[in-house]
Amino acid sequence: MQIHIYQDADTIGKQAAADAAAWVNACIQEKGRARIVLSTGASQFPFFEHFVQQPIDWAAVEMFHLDEYIGLSDSHVASFRKYLKERFTSRVPLGKAHFVDGDSGDVALSLSRLEQLIAEAPLDLGLIGIGENAHIAFNDPPADFSARTAYRVVDLDDDCKAQQVREGWFRDLDDVPKQAISMTVRGIMSCSKIISVVPHEVKANAIKRTLESDLTNLIPATMLKTHANWSLYLDHASASLLPIRLATATKTV
Template identity: 30%
Template sequence: MSSLTVQIHEDKYAVSAEAARITQNYLMETLNKQDEATVLLATGNSQIKFLEALTDSRKIDWSRVNFLHLDEYLNIDKDHPASFHTYLRAKVENKIKAKSFNYLLGDTLEPLQECIRYSKLLRRRQVDICFLGVGVNGHLAFNEPQAENFNDFDLVKIVELDLNTRCSQVDQNYFQSIENVPKYALTVTIPMILSVKRILCLATGENKAKIVKIMLQNNISSKCPSSILRQHSDTTLLLDKCSASLL
């Protein structure tokens, strides 16, 4: 039996507005109970309007909020236009005054040590809320299909990117060609994601309809990593009419 809450909204703008409303209320409630809150951020097109709406909020005391993020390409400069560091710096960090902003360093010379360093950061505090998107192949962060990743011991690992993932980055105009897309990345693992108190997952657009159907209606399986969200105790999946069209 799934514990996942599914919402279907008119379009991606309505999804973004509702996700921002939920997050604002949740962070305000959290900060009423404790001194700080910790947020685990996602990137990608599904997050753009949502993060824009969220960072416009003047009701959240951002000076009490710590930020981490889910993944980063390996061997990519932090200032590269397609790096997630660049994305989050522009869309979140530069728009608010957070207590802390902790980046995965994709341009590290020692990726295994970077996994250890970031794992230590994640262990220091309970993550209160995580934002996710769903890859066209069903991945969460960069946890790719059929990688048997539901029982990872590590919190952060190095992964080889699925060809579909790399192609989607070209389709979304983050890279000019498949040759330019890194083959490896650093990612927070599935067990780490599932340890978060509250999860919001956004999936919009017709190109997500097929994987959303698989995610919700097929067996929970590493063939579709996002299906594991059906086992989390407090996750909301926000869809628009296009991504929900096959349900």
């Protein structure tokens, strides 16, 4: 894995966006297209601001959506479809966009459609954040590392729901949906390259646990360390609990 540590959230967003663009452009040059998976959340705001400005042939890019709440309208402020439409798909001339629809009334049909689309070709890039409880997508601890599908229905734990409330997406815990459709750990790990942009002090403990722990489904993000091409972008705040020897430089581990 490669760990990149910069001063602040905007800087890591800019650097990660350039890294992502370089990989996407290389895929387009080699294969004529690139298939990417995008996460959302408040921590990803700077990344998207810089990513939409990258010199990419967006018409050759096919986007998959990482996760979405079940039963939440895409007009709700917390909807990840709404998030991506406002911050990404409305700002670039994207070739294709495949959203996770958790509000269709037929979750099984939504899952079947996503599975068929994912199976068409390999995924080239995954933008995968890490939650305060160290989840990846909505795979809360204890995460299911054995699920064989690309997407599945998951139950959200209280720590995950509390994070959504603190970030201002919902009024209180009772307002947060209890379930979501999420890309599985297996689906995430199938991406040829994974980039994780994880700023802010509230993520410091999750980063410390992820980097210092052995592989365990109680800390789902530890799975990312087994990926052959994982780049982790931290700011000084999210890296604040790491040993000084690690937190003072960008390095490959």
